[in-house]
Amino acid sequence: MVLQRLKPLLIVSFLSIFLLNATPLFANEKEAAAKEEGSFNVTQTILEHIKDDHSWHLWGHTSISLPVILYTPAGFEVFSSAKLIDEHHEPAVYKGNFNYKLVEGKAKILNAAGEVDVEASKKLWDFSITKNVASLFISVIVLLLVILTAAGAYKKTGITSAPKGLQSFMEPIVLFVRDEIALPNIGAKRYAKYMPFLLTIFFLILTNNFLGLIPIFPGGANVSGNIAFTMTLAVCVFIVVNLSSNKNYWEHIFWMPGMHWSMKLFLAPIELIGVFNKPISLMIRLFANITAGHILVLSLVCLIFIFKTVYAAAVAVPFVIFIFLIELLVAFLQAYIFTMLTAMYIGMASEEGHHDQAHH
Amino acid sequence: MFLEINPLVLPDIGLVFWNTVAFLGLLVVLGKFAWKPMLKAISDREKGIEDSLAKADKMKADLTAMQNENEALLAKAREERATLIKEAKEASEKMIAEAKDKAKSEYERIVADAQVAINQQKNAALTEVKNQVGSLVVEVAEKVLRRELTNKAEQETYIKQLADGVKLN
Numbered sequence: 189m190v191l192q193r194l195k196p197l198l199i200v201s202f203l204s205i206f207l208l209n210a211t212p213l214f215a216n217e218k219e220a221a222a223k224e225e226g227s228f229n230v231t232q233t234i235l236e237h238i239k240d241d242h243s244w245h246l247w248g249h250t251s252i253s254l255p256v257i258l259y260t261p262a263g264f265e266v267f268s269s270a271k272l273i274d275e276h277h278e279p280a281v282y283k284g285n286f287n288y289k290l291v292e293g294k295a296k297i298l299n300a301a302g303e304v305d306v307e308a309s310k311k312l313w314d315f316s317i318t319k320n321v322a323s324l325f326i327s328v329i330v331l332l333l334v335i336l337t338a339a340g341a342y343k344k345t346g347i348t349s350a351p352k353g354l355q356s357f358m359e360p361i362v363l364f365v366r367d368e369i370a371l372p373n374i375g376a377k378r379y380a381k382y383m384p385f386l387l388t389i390f391f392l393i394l395t396n397n398f399l400g401l402i403p404i405f406p407g408g409a410n411v412s413g414n415i416a417f418t419m420t421l422a423v424c425v426f427i428v429v430n431l432s433s434n435k436n437y438w439e440h441i442f443w444m445p446g447m448h449w450s451m452k453l454f455l456a457p458i459e460l461i462g463v464f465n466k467p468i469s470l471m472i473r474l475f476a477n478i479t480a481g482h483i484l485v486l487s488l489v490c491l492i493f494i495f496k497t498v499y500a501a502a503v504a505v506p507f508v509i510f511i512f513l514i515e516l517l518v519a520f521l522q523a524y525i526f527t528m529l530t531a532m533y534i535g536m537a538s539e540e541g542h543h544d545q546a547h548h
Numbered sequence: 549m550f551l552e553i554n555p556l557v558l559p560d561i562g563l564v565f566w567n568t569v570a571f572l573g574l575l576v577v578l579g580k581f582a583w584k585p586m587l588k589a590i591s592d593r594e595k596g597i598e599d600s601l602a603k604a605d606k607m608k609a610d611l612t613a614m615q616n617e618n619e620a621l622l623a624k625a626r627e628e629r630a631t632l633i634k635e636a637k638e639a640s641e642k643m644i645a646e647a648k649d650k651a652k653s654e655y656e657r658i659v660a661d662a663q664v665a666i667n668q669q670k671n672a673a674l675t676e677v678k679n680q681v682g683s684l685v686v687e688v689a690e691k692v693l694r695r696e697l698t699n700k701a702e703q704e705t706y707i708k709q710l711a712d713g714v715k716l717n
Contacts, residue, residue, distance in 0.1 A: 240560060257562075292555065314562045321566040328570050332577065339582035342589035347596060362586060383587055384579035392574060416559035420567040479556060 228493045234486045238410045238479055239293055241319040242269040246405055249277060254322055258295060259313040260285055269316070286312075320417070323409030327395040334358070335391065365390050365527060373531035374538070378432075382534055385428055389421060390527040397478060397519030401512065412522075413478030415471070422471035425530045429466070433537035466533050470526055477522050481515040684714055 244252040253270035262285035272290050274280035279290040286308065287298040295314050299305040317325075334354060341355040351359045365387050370379040396412040411417050439445060441459040444452050488511060491504040688710045692703065 235555070239555060240563065294560075314560065315565055316562050317566070318560070318562060320563050324563075324567060324570050328574055331574060335578055335582045339586045342586060347589045347593040358586075359590065362583075363590065366587070366590075380587070384575060384583040387583050388571070388575045388578055391578075392571060414559075414563060415557050416561075416563035417567050419559050420564050420571060424568075424571060475557075 228490075230487070230490045230494060233490060233493075234483055236293075237486050238413060238482045240409075240414060241293055242272060242290060242295070242316055244319045244322060244405070244409075254319065255317045256288075256295065257315040257317065258284070258288065259315060260297070260308075261311055262286070319409045320411045320414055323399060323407070323411050324396065324417070326406055327392065327399050327411070330399075331391055331395055361391075362387060369524070369528045369531045373528065373535040375535060378538055379531075382428070382432070382531070385424075386527050386531055389425075389530060390523050393421070393474065393526055394520065394523035397523060398516075400478060400482065401515055401519060410479065410482050413475055413480075413482055415475045418471040418475040421474075421526070422467040425470060425533065426464075426467040429530075429533045429537045430463075432534050434540070436540060437537045466529070470529060474522055474526055477518060481511070481518055484511050485515065681714075688714070 242256060243254055246252060253268045256265075256267055256269050256272065258265045265284045267282065267284065271282045272280055272288065272295070281298060281302070282288045287302075288295050289298050289304075290296070291304055295312065295316070296304045297308040297312055299308070335358065338354045338358040341352065345352065345355075350356070366379070366383060369390075370383055370386055374382055393412055396417070399407040400410050400412055402408060441463065442456050444455045444459070447455065485508055488504045488508045492498065492500045494500075688707070691710065692707055
């Protein structure tokens with residue numbers, strides 16, 4: 189937990205060092221300097237690595253083209269992302285229903301003059317299978333394979349024999365989620381109903397955290413460090429928490445029992461903010477922690493390019509390995525924290541009020 | 549706006565959409581085909597283990613109870629045997645004593661009977677002797693009386709002779 193708290197600080201200090209170094213280089217002619225042979229823009233490189241992309245970069249000039257799915261007022265359009273890149277690996281214009289071009293990695297509509305049409309681009313919905321979506325699908329396939337195999341083993345070997353293979357790998361984690369997360373926070377009476385939700389959230393986050401740590405192909409995408417991913421999960425949590433809420437929960441929010449009426453009026457808006465604050469904190473915590481880890485590793489690797497000497501690797505590589513080990517812990521920890529807080533919020537929302545009945 | 553400057557905190561609708569699809573799909577598929585059967589199997593197994601432990605405990609308790617019962621039965625049997633032996637001993641002693649008593653009384657009775665018989669026989673013999681003596685005396689007296697009439701000296705020898713001839717057996 190201490191590391192957890194320290195990490196953002198570390199990143200800020202690392203980044204500020206890089207920015208201080210980088211600013212004099214690129215401050216005057218940023219564009220020109222970035223294109224200049226041998227120069228190296230750290231911030232841009234790191235951002236490119238942690239951002240989503242329409243193609244999946246493998247090595248050098250080799251990358252996997254992914255399908256682009258666009259919805260415009262003219263309807264759906266599907267084409268390969270290779271068509272948005274020219275032979276020099278620069279963004280190219282693709283002529284579909286409109287003229288499309290990637291600007292800072294995002295598909296935009298161009299007007300007749302070849303400039304970005306802001307108004308038209310606002311009506312462009314990008315449902316592309318991007319690098320993150322593809323990585324997400326890989327994690328879904330992995331999860332389905334692993335978990336369904338493990339679950340099938342129970343049918344095959346029955347419940348009397350000890351778990352074997354994948355089953356014995358999965359069972360302690362499932363038991364961990366049940367005994368350490370769901371049971372203490374939701375209570376023995378209602379926990380069973382939420383177990384599939386909690387387990388799915390836990391394993392989805394865990395798998396994507398781990399996949400994100402693998403630097404080469406099937407991994408490497410920053411899915412769980414993407415705000416869209418964490419936002420979706422947080423919205424799901426928000427919906428589940430509020431669906432499982434009872435009268436007692438809302439009474440504690442709008443009319444806190446056992447308080448003076450003025451205090452009740454004062455507390456109501458604060459508690460109401462808390463209702464939205466909880467999922468938002470979930471969203472930001474996971475996003476920030478995973479993205480921070482990626483930035484940290486990339487920053488350390490970039491040290492080699494900043495100093496322009498291979499000897500920097502002697503310092504950078506041990507540090508990268510060290511951070512990777514911490515990231516392994518963080519990957520598990522963040523999945524655990526997200527699931528535990530979800531369970532806690534569900535428990536709070538569905539708690540029965542016999543404790544407070546005594547005050548009346 | 550802050551969201552506009554930092555591309556990292558701008559959620560893409562594409563990923564939101566696909567993630568919703570992926571998450572809900574996973575939730576439904578895994579919920580139905582993995583988590584439910586898995587959790588059920590695990591809780592079944594836990595229940596099975598609990599049950600068998602309880603059963604083992606119960607069996608152990610039963611066994612102990614049975615052992616105690618056995619011991620109690622054994623002790624009781626031992627006690628019974630002891631009493632039986634004691635009773636048998638007593639009975640045999642009593643029987644022996646009774647037999648002795650009976651034998652003694654029988655012996656006494658037999659002796660008494662014998663004495664009575666002896667006395668009777670003795671008396672009968674005496675009576676017979678007396679009768680014989682009487683009849684002999686009468687016979688002798690008759691003979692004497694007949695001889696006396698003839699010779700006095702002879703008479704005396706004769707009496708003497710007769711007296712010798714009478715043998716009081």
